[in-house]
Amino acid sequence: MLANRKLILAHFWLAFAVFGFALTLGAWQMFIRSPIGTWLSNPELYYRSLTAHGTVMGYVFPTLVAMGFGYAISESALEQRLVGVRWAWAGFWLIVAGSIMAMVPIALGRASVLYTFYPPLIGNVFYYLGVVLVVVGSWIWVALMSVNLRVWRKAHPGAPVPLAMFANVAGSYLWAWTAVGAALELLLQIIPVAAGLKNTIDAGLARVFFSWTLHAIVYFWLMPTYIAYYTIVPRAIGGRVYSDSMARISFILFLVVAMPIGMHHTFADPQVGAGFKFVHSAFTALVALPTLLTVFTICASIEIAARLRGGRGMFGWTRALPWDNPMMLALAFSFVMLGFGGAGGLINMSYQLDASIHNTQWITGHFHLIFGGAIVIMYFAIAYDLWPHLTGRELIDIRLIRTQLWLWFIGMIVTTFPWHWVGILGMPRRMAYFDFGDPAIAPQALSVTFSAIGGFILLTSGIMFIVVLARGMRAPLVDAGPYRFAIAVHQPTTVPVALNTHALWVALMIVLTLTNYGYPILTLATTEGTSVPAVYVGAQ
Amino acid sequence: MSSEDAHRSVEIAARVERRWATIAVIIVVGMALLAAFAGIHRATMPQPRVEITDPSRIHLSGEFVESNLGSVLEANGNVTVRAIGQQYSFTPACIVVPADTPITLRATSADVVHGILIQGTNVNTMLVPGYVSEQLMRFTRTGDYLMPCQEFCSFGHEGMWGKVKVIDKTDFANRAKAGGRLSCVGQ
Structure with missing residues (x-):
């Protein structure tokens, strides 16, 4: 039984509460700019909502899930009480304080700069300070994960680190380093201007700093999902992990190559030269590798489960899978969305194809499908799987859980497929209003309407998710037993040092970041005359 | 086993x-x-070179002064279009260019980050204040194209839509004879 259930539950409940809030805003945004909504007479309200939606979904929600899940992994995989519980609570409260500090100026309309900041637009300084507090709170978690692993290693010299913890710590290091880009942008560039100490800013340099964070943050969001693929799904459906070493290699690859690729977000930017754009494009292709390896290993792992259940034939075994098991359902939906989203991602990172969809609704469709779809549906599955161990109560609404997962999948497809399509038609992002009466825009009206309906399906599913968890707090008591992770077909007794430690890979991650970002950042930072006047948002 | x-x-x-x-x-x-x-x-x-410009002075001197914005037929038969984005419009708001001609678009921003996207084409670039964006383009079909700003540029972003009018090559050459910079104005 997990010792610090209150701590973990606090993280999950806060995560899902803010998720519900941001999901509601998202559904409203889809509606209000669609042909079935009416013209919002004050478009500024839309951008307020958009800033809140992005800030919560990008910085607060996934971070809290990773943290809560990380603490649960540390306690259960290492079978050791969490070291530094007080620090963990301090990190939690920092996130609470930071979120409130950021949300107040957003609600007042003083920070409608979107979660991607976009200097030289400058909002209220407390918005940025709030985001910094959230990140600092999460860095405490990073340190704790490292400390807990170290304590365990001392007690178990040379023993293979359990896969779940190995991956969890890799994810935490990835986050610590990827957050540095936005932290540099905030501390060196934006906050001095927002605080009134300076009034000019280099917008090009800021975009490069942000791209450092913007891509790898996605892999940080992805980590809990991949950990669930490898260490929860096979156990939950009665299978084994096909290969423990390949799993470790995949997480190492994420750690190393997720970082130095962010400039594919700046292909259309004038402040980066073609050479580095190409380097980042090639490295982005490389990040497909751990996903391709994962898809293979997980499919093989579930095939093992199916064959153990009597499945036969080349593909006939798929019929023997436990399709009524929520974990199986979530995994299948997640893979379908990962497949479509991943294919779209290859287009985005392409040196040539990106130009036809850059900053169109295609991009919004893409990351909602990957993050909101493939990743978040596994967050649901993780919560369902952990809940009895956190509450000591049984989750009784299995049918409701299945309906919820189905609705999330259907809602995500109905929302994002038309969203991709209007992007191909050239519909720009982040607009509060479209004139569907214009003959050139009218053909997009039907697709946008579908997306808006999909948004409401997602909202319904989100409410059902919270209802299931809330009812789980009052369900009959049950002894869930210890929380276990999947074991491999050939459970390792010894693991090469390179696959059992992170130091080498963290060093490689830092070196690759410096080679891929060092020169562009240095050149931009030392070029005179690129700072431009700040434009304050919401100033009266 | x-x-x-x-x-x-x-x-x-x-x-x-x-x-x-x-x-x-x-x-x-x-x-x-x-x-x-x-x-x-x-x-x-994507754009290979980095060029800088000072947005607080672009209206006073240099390439992006108002009288130099618009389309110009170069001696070699190519066309250069110069444009700027500012909250919340493009100048010129309607760009006129000939069909079947190599065109160089040079643009920048006078204030915050904007973007230029020409619908139905793969012309798509960011306008970052302090830097010059350059795109090569060629239209094979005459007609009107919408050109929205594709990057959030504050509260009026949803109203920032420009236009591109692609006209016949000889029409354009005739109009260009009078000299100056061309836009849809006076068409």
């Missing part, structure tokens, strides 16, 4: 896995090579 069987099954598992890893690496390397080939051979690539 005897230890020998176990040993064999480990070997088979590892072999299958290696095969897939090799395929995955080939896919990845293939994609990168394809991009490199298309970039070098067909010269399709």
Whole structure:
């Protein structure tokens, strides 16, 4: 039984509460700019909502899930009480304080700069300070994960680190380093201007700093999902992990190559030269590798489960899978969305194809499908799987859980497929209003309407998710037993040092970041005359 | 299972896995090579060079003063279009260009980050204040194209839509005879 259930539950409940809030805003945004909504007479309200939606979904929600899940992994995989519980609570409260500090100026309309900041637009300084507090709170978690692993290693010299913890710590290091880009942008560039100490800013340099964070943050969001693929799904459906070493290699690859690729977000930017754009494009292709390896290993792992259940034939075994098991359902939906989203991602990172969809609704469709779809549906599955161990109560609404997962999948497809399509038609992002009466825009009206309906399906599913968890707090008591992770077909007794430690890979991650970002950042930072006047948002 | 069987099954598992890893690496390397080939051979690539400009002075002197904005027919028959984005419009708001002609778009921002996207084409670039964006383009079809700002530029962003009017090559040449910079105005 997990010792610090209150701590973990606090993280999950806060995560899902803010998720519900941001999901509601998202559904409203889809509606209000669609042909079935009416013209919002004050478009500024839309951008307020958009800033809140992005800030919560990008910085607060996934971070809290990773943290809560990380603490649960540390306690259960290492079978050791969490070291530094007080620090963990301090990190939690920092996130609470930071979120409130950021949300107040957003609600007042003083920070409608979107979660991607976009200097030289400058909002209220407390918005940025709030985001910094959230990140600092999460860095405490990073340190704790490292400390807990170290304590365990001392007690178990040379023993293979359990896969779940190995991956969890890799994810935490990835986050610590990827957050540095936005932290540099905030501390060196934006906050001095927002605080009134300076009034000019280099917008090009800021975009490069942000791209450092913007891509790898996605892999940080992805980590809990991949950990669930490898260490929860096979156990939950009665299978084994096909290969423990390949799993470790995949997480190492994420750690190393997720970082130095962010400039594919700046292909259309004038402040980066073609050479580095190409380097980042090639490295982005490389990040497909751990996903391709994962898809293979997980499919093989579930095939093992199916064959153990009597499945036969080349593909006939798929019929023997436990399709009524929520974990199986979530995994299948997640893979379908990962497949479509991943294919779209290859287009985005392409040196040539990106130009036809850059900053169109295609991009919004893409990351909602990957993050909101493939990743978040596994967050649901993780919560369902952990809940009895956190509450000591049984989750009784299995049918409701299945309906919820189905609705999330259907809602995500109905929302994002038309969203991709209007992007191909050239519909720009982040607009509060479209004139569907214009003959050139009218053909997009039907697709946008579908997306808006999909948004409401997602909202319904989100409410059902919270209802299931809330009812789980009052369900009959049950002894869930210890929380276990999947074991491999050939459970390792010894693991090469390179696959059992992170130091080498963290060093490689830092070196690759410096080679891929060092020169562009240095050149931009030392070029005179690129700072431009700040434009304050919401100033009266 | 005897230890020998176990040993064999480990070997088979590892072999299958290696095969897939090799395929995955080939896919990845293939994609990168394809991009490199298309970039070098067909010269399709994002903007290669970095040029800077001072947005607080662009209206006073240099390439982006108001009298120099719009389309101009160069001596070699190519066309250069100069434009700026500012909250919340483009200047010129309607760009006129000839069909079947190599065109260079040079643009920048006078205040915050904007973007230019011409619908139905792959012309798509960011306008970052302090830097000059350059795009090569060529239209094969005459007609009107919408040109929205594709980047959030504050509260009026949803109203920032420009237009591109592509006209016949000879019409454009006739209009260009009078000299000056062309836009849809006076058409």
